[in-house]
Amino acid sequence: MARSNDEVAALLQEYADLISITGGDAFRARVYEKAARAVGGHHADVATLGLKGLQEIPNVGKSIAQKVREYVDSGTVSAVEELRARIPDGVRRLTAIPTLGPKKALAVYEELGVSSVEELADAIHQERLRDLKGFGPRTEENILHGIELLRASGGRVRIDVATELAESIVAVLSAVDGCEKCAYAGSLRRCRETIGDIDILVAAEESAPVMRAFTALPYVTEIIGQGATKTSVRTAKGLDVDLRVVPPDSWGAALQYFTGSKxxxxxxxxxxVHQGLKLSEYGLFDVETGEKIVSETEEEVYGRLGLPWIPPPLREDRGEIEAGLRGELPDLVTEADLRGDLHTHTDLTDGLAPLEEMAAAAARCGYAYYAITDHAPDLTMQRMTDERMLAQRERVRELDGTFPTKGRRGGLRLLHGTELNIGPEGGVDWPEDFLAGFDLCVASVHSHFNQSRDALTRRLVRACENPHVHIIGHPTTRLIGKRPGIDADLDAVFAACARTGTALEINAHPHRLDLRDEDILRARRYGVKFAVNSDAHAVPQLDVMRYGIGTAQRGWLTGDDVINTWPERRLRSFLRGRG
DNA sequence: GCCGTTTTCGGCCCGACTGTTTTCAGTCG
Structure with a gap:
């Protein structure tokens, strides 16, 4: 079962879609969209709130609060049911097709009775769209193409794939004559966990040379659209890329605009608008005189609006505007703040590189400390034994302090740890006396994902209550795009972590990014500490930290919230406090 | 339907591009 907030958010979004499709008031539809987002991101469970509490959520007024109560009490909302009766769900799904919005969806449904993606494809092949007003041959082509895309990709790619592509495009375009500045913007700059398309921004007096270099990139498979300031292409990686070229003196306003979020x-x-100004990608203008006020840097744009510069990962309308106005934006944790990695593997279990290579690479990262946390015996395929673990510990002690590192004068400090397996009942691999020998224990769920919500919750809470467990690894065990997170009551787990002083991992691997940003925002309210870890199984994987830090930033975390930014002494004291 | 430094009514972000149109609606971000 999903959180009530997620269910209600989905319902409100569906209602907004249905209003748009039925030609209802566009402003009304927008309010429901805004309310859906606000409910989805709200920290308290809406099922526990009364009308008054619900109306404290932004963009939720009396009418929406009543609908939420109606849903919580009865499981349905009559207003939504009425629209559902008029518009089959398949019609709403048509709007997921790129280039096909609510108006066209309604047209094909009303005129042709089309109510699914499959029927729409058939109708096009039977040339039944030809007679519809506003539908021409190009429209048909675009819809068919959109259907293909929808079927192929589902839309979004992982952040590491998008980052690699974006950085290579920025490198090429930066070298074009006349390109003064070039950067990626959009959801990638905001460090979202998946990316729908890449937005590249260039500052140049003349756009043509940059546009030519862009469309000539080897992995461009198709040009979707092309104008003087904007060109969109499709790439071999299944990812669309938009390029916008703006005059250099519009850089700040343009970067602000294209970074979003919407x-x-x-x-x-x-x-x-409230200050008599107009903000667009070309600058901040005085409405009366049309005079441009600022636009060269993002700082200027925000400053003129009475705001401090807002870091991109915060730009989701989750309270960053209000916090900025109060001067209370968090001093976000950065990759440079990290002093160590607390969850890594070697070839003693399922890693690829030996301890010595992993530690040497960690030293090159400039870390002050580094924990080796190979799997424990309950993951039987890893063939761990007490003897092998103790032999590894001996070697770790020998190597401790022997790798020179920027992060610490005396050389890299090595911690000997393990990644325990949280069993179906919440137990872990070893008894207390053996666990006491480790410097650090991460405990993670690796199996039995489909237990009941109560069982999963109890299991994680029990792991937190084990005095030797310091960190809960990849807490929901989700794999992005492949496996949903386990259905535990995370709020109960967060409360248990706060109570027992157990840290929650932000697993930085781009397949996981677990916890995810929204869970971090909630956990943070309980006063929980976090550890951003690579879970590296090979040397190159030590570099995934950037994605974990981006996720931590989206969760508004500061260095103080993240235990592996702490000096070694403070970290060890935290670890001992648990043992 | 929500909201308020324009405060209980009258607004509600802004612009680019496409395709089907002879001046604009739809879609997207």
Whole structure:
């Protein structure tokens, strides 16, 4: 079962879609969209809130609060049911097809009775769309193409795939004559866990040379659209890339605009309007005189709106505007703050590299300390034994302090740890006396994902209560795009972590990014500490930390919240406090 | 339907591009 907030958010979003499709008031639809987002991101469970509490959620007024109560009490909302009766769900799903929005979806349904993606493809092949007003041959082509894309990809790719592509494009375009600045913006700059398309921004007096270099990139398979300031292409990686070229003196406003999010931009533009200003990608203008006020840097744009510069990972309209106005934006944790990695493997279990190579690579990262946490015996395929673990410990002690590192004068400090397996009942691999010998224990769920919500919750809470467990590894065990997170009551787990002083991992591997940003935001309210870890099984995987840090930033975390930014003395004291 | 430094009504972000259109609606971000 999902959180009630997620269910209600989905319902409100569906209602907004249905309003749009039925030609209802667009502003009304927008309010439901905004309310859906606000409910989804709200820290308290809406099922426990009364009308008054619900109305404290932004963009939730009396009417929406009543609908939420109606849903919580009865499981349905009559207003939503009425629209559902008029518009089959398949029609709503048509709007997931790129280039096909609510208006066209309604047209094909009303005129042709089309109510699914399959029927729409058939109708096009039977040339039944030809007679519809506003539908021409190009429209048919675009819809068919959109259906293919929808079927092929589901839309989004992992952040590491997008980052690699974006960085290579930025490198090429930066070298073009006349390109003064080039950067990626969009959800990638905001460090979202998956990326729908890449936005590249260039500052140049003349756009043509940059556009030519862009469309000539070897992995461009198709040009979707091309204009003077904007070109969109499809790439061999299944990812669309938009390039926007703006005059150099518009750089700041353009970067702000193309970084988004859409919700954040709406808020900043509203602020501009209230001050008699107009904000667009070309700058911040005085409405009366049309005079441009600022646009060269993001700092100027935010500053003129009465705001401090807001770090991109915060730009989701999750309270960053209000916090900025109060001067209370968090001093976000950065990759440079990291002093160590607390969850890594070697070839003693399922890693690829020996201890010596992993530690040497960690020293090159400039870390002050580094924990080796190979799997424990309950993951039987890893063939761990007490003897092998103790032999590894001996070697770790020998190597301790022998790798020179920027992060510490005396050389890299090695911690000997393990990644325990949290069993179906919440127990772990070894008894207390053996666990006491480790410097650090991460405990993670690796199996029995489909237990009941109660059982999964008890299991994680019991792991937190084990005095030798310091960190819960990849707490939901989700794999992005492959496996949903386990259905535990995370709020109960967060409370247990706060109570027992157990840290939650932010697993930085781009397949996992677990905890995810929204869970971090909730956990943070309980006063929980976090560890951003690579879970590296090979040397190159030590570099995934950037994605974990991006996720931590999206969760508004500071260095103080993240135990592996702490000096070694403070970290060891935290670890001992548990033992 | 929500909201308020324009405060209980009248607004609600802004612009680019496409395709089907002879001046604009739809979609997207």
């Amino acid at each position: 919700a954040h931009n709406i808020r900043t533009r509203e602020r501009a």
